[in-house]
Amino acid sequence: MTDDVRSVSRGLTAVVLGVPGVRSVLPPGPNLATLVRDVHSVLDLPRDGGAVLVQDRREGARIRVVVTTDRRVPTLGLVRSVRDAVVAEGTALLGRRPSDVTVRVVEID
Amino acid sequence: MTTTAIVTREPKKIDEEPTLSDADALASLSDASLVARSADGDTVAFGVLIRRYGPHMRAYAARILGHGDGEAEDAVQEAALQAWQRIDRVDDPDRVRNWLFRIAANKALDRLRRRHPHLDLEAVVDSADDRPVDEVVSTRLQVQELARIVQALPDAHRAVWVMREIGGASYAEIAEATGMPQATVRGVLARARRRVLEQMEGWR
Amino acid sequence: MTDDERFGAFTLEELSDYLDTDRTPARPDIDGDPEAAAALVRLESLRTASRDLLDAEAAEAAGADAGWIASVLASVRTTAHAGRDIPVPDDDPASTLVVTEGALRGLVRALGDEVPGVVVRRTRFTGDVGTAGGSVDVEVSIAASADGPVHLRAEALRSIIEDALAAHAPFVVRSLVVRVADLIEGGRP
Numbered sequence: 001m002t003d004d005v006r007s008v009s010r011g012l013t014a015v016v017l018g019v020p021g022v023r024s025v026l027p028p029g030p031n032l033a034t035l036v037r038d039v040h041s042v043l044d045l046p047r048d049g050g051a052v053l054v055q056d057r058r059e060g061a062r063i064r065v066v067v068t069t070d071r072r073v074p075t076l077g078l079v080r081s082v083r084d085a086v087v088a089e090g091t092a093l094l095g096r097r098p099s100d101v102t103v104r105v106v107e108i109d
Numbered sequence: 110m111t112t113t114a115i116v117t118r119e120p121k122k123i124d125e126e127p128t129l130s131d132a133d134a135l136a137s138l139s140d141a142s143l144v145a146r147s148a149d150g151d152t153v154a155f156g157v158l159i160r161r162y163g164p165h166m167r168a169y170a171a172r173i174l175g176h177g178d179g180e181a182e183d184a185v186q187e188a189a190l191q192a193w194q195r196i197d198r199v200d201d202p203d204r205v206r207n208w209l210f211r212i213a214a215n216k217a218l219d220r221l222r223r224r225h226p227h228l229d230l231e232a233v234v235d236s237a238d239d240r241p242v243d244e245v246v247s248t249r250l251q252v253q254e255l256a257r258i259v260q261a262l263p264d265a266h267r268a269v270w271v272m273r274e275i276g277g278a279s280y281a282e283i284a285e286a287t288g289m290p291q292a293t294v295r296g297v298l299a300r301a302r303r304r305v306l307e308q309m310e311g312w313r
Numbered sequence: 314m315t316d317d318e319r320f321g322a323f324t325l326e327e328l329s330d331y332l333d334t335d336r337t338p339a340r341p342d343i344d345g346d347p348e349a350a351a352a353l354v355r356l357e358s359l360r361t362a363s364r365d366l367l368d369a370e371a372a373e374a375a376g377a378d379a380g381w382i383a384s385v386l387a388s389v390r391t392t393a394h395a396g397r398d399i400p401v402p403d404d405d406p407a408s409t410l411v412v413t414e415g416a417l418r419g420l421v422r423a424l425g426d427e428v429p430g431v432v433v434r435r436t437r438f439t440g441d442v443g444t445a446g447g448s449v450d451v452e453v454s455i456a457a458s459a460d461g462p463v464h465l466r467a468e469a470l471r472s473i474i475e476d477a478l479a480a481h482a483p484f485v486v487r488s489l490v491v492r493v494a495d496l497i498e499g500g501r502p
Binding site: 134138139141142145146148149150151152155156159160163164165167168169171172182185186189190193197249251252255256259273274275295298299302303305306309 | 326355356360363364365366367369372381386415418432434436494
């Protein structure tokens with residue numbers, strides 16, 4: 001990830017953590033490689049405090065968020081709220097709407 | 110292995126060892142429950158299972174390998190990781206101890222084979238092993254003596270003997286693990302037993 | 314000692330085989346041969362010592378195992394089985410919203426941990442798991458300790474799971490069954 005997308009990643013991570021019910025954000029690792037079909041981009045792991053994968057594409061950014069959540073907050077509404085927050089912040093940081101956003105809940109604690 | 114830094118707003122450090130109380134709560138579960146939960150992705154349950162049988166798996170691998178250099182630990186680490194990959198395919202969860210032992214034996218045998226890269230394990234049946242032996246501490250002199258004798262066996266003798274006498278593996282299981290035909294396994298085992306008996310103190 | 318050496322009328326290999334089958338079926342010819350019987354006793358003592366070898370070393374190592382075990386578990390956590398992706402119903406074509414099977418299974422386990430005398434083992438989802446809002450059958454298998462009201466507890470658990478799935482599962486629960494896979498008398502569930 002270039003410096004630009006790294007700072008976008010940090011910004012998005014902070015916003016996701018602010019959504020009620022989100023407990024943690026996990027950066028993609030080898031076991032989540034299925035999220036990233038392009039082999040080269042597996043190497044674009046977020047660093048420096050950003051746990052959200054951001055890939056700048058010609059048609060718009062591709063964003064991957066993996067979260068663990070609190071069971072006191074209903075997951076269905078929560079996952080949509082995370083998406084909404086990511087789209088809003090992503091649009092603000094990148095200047096245009098992301099073209100592909102994935103939000104994945106891997107643990108409900 | 111890269112560490113995954115998980116980003117969280119809470120002080121709880123999720124990327125560290127699960128809290129002792131989680132493992133404590135599961136520590137009394139049966140093997141069958143631990144296997145089932147592990148198969149469904151419960152890493153804490155798997156941790157309990159590995160803590161329960163890890164020391165024995167390590168001792169078993171060490172007996173097969175004969176000498177140290179930390180190889181037994183490496184073998185058991187590999188075995189535990191493979192066990193995690195395959196834990197959803199355990200046929201009989203109540204006998205998971207034996208299942209874990211079989212995996213540990215396979216990893217130990219892989220390492221034994223690497224010591225003789227151009228030979229089949231069977232072909233080195235009679236080669237001597239003069240590397241320093243590990244000490245086994247036991248209050249029973251007979252056990253210490255046995256450990257010394259077993260460690261001094263050639264690799265193939267020792268592997269087959271340990272798998273049979275300590276691991277309780279069947280001839281078929283030993284054949285599959287070592288790649289030797291069953292008839293050969295029986296022959297090697299008989300020769301290993303003969304050597305052990307000859308050398309045990311007090312044998313006529 | 315040679316391959317042909319006999320103990321009474323029997324070779325070491327014959328005695329070993331007899332030992333391997335735990336002396337069943339019984340061989341009165343071996344048992345009745347004094348030298349063979351004495352040799353068998355010696356072989357059995359050796360076998361006991363062999364089993365002790367493992368226990369002795371394991372006991373000694375038990376305290377020292379923390380290091381390698383911790384590192385194994387760290388690796389295991391990074392390759393946790395997430396199971397299938399369950400899509401969440403949503404109108405935005407530019408989004409993919411997913412709850413993993415693993416997340417729901419962990420939730421069901423945690424709910425079971427809060428009901429005394431029961432332990433959730435496995436949770437199976439069958440049906441239209443891959444369709445957002447699809448119809449899914451849920452089967453939860455549990456172990457229960459026999460020294461309590463098993464059916465009451467299973468029912469209580471079922472009700473708790475039903476509420477939780479309504480809040481967290483992206484699918485429609487067509488059926489929910491809690492099955493007692495194992496009843497434990499006084500031991501570990």
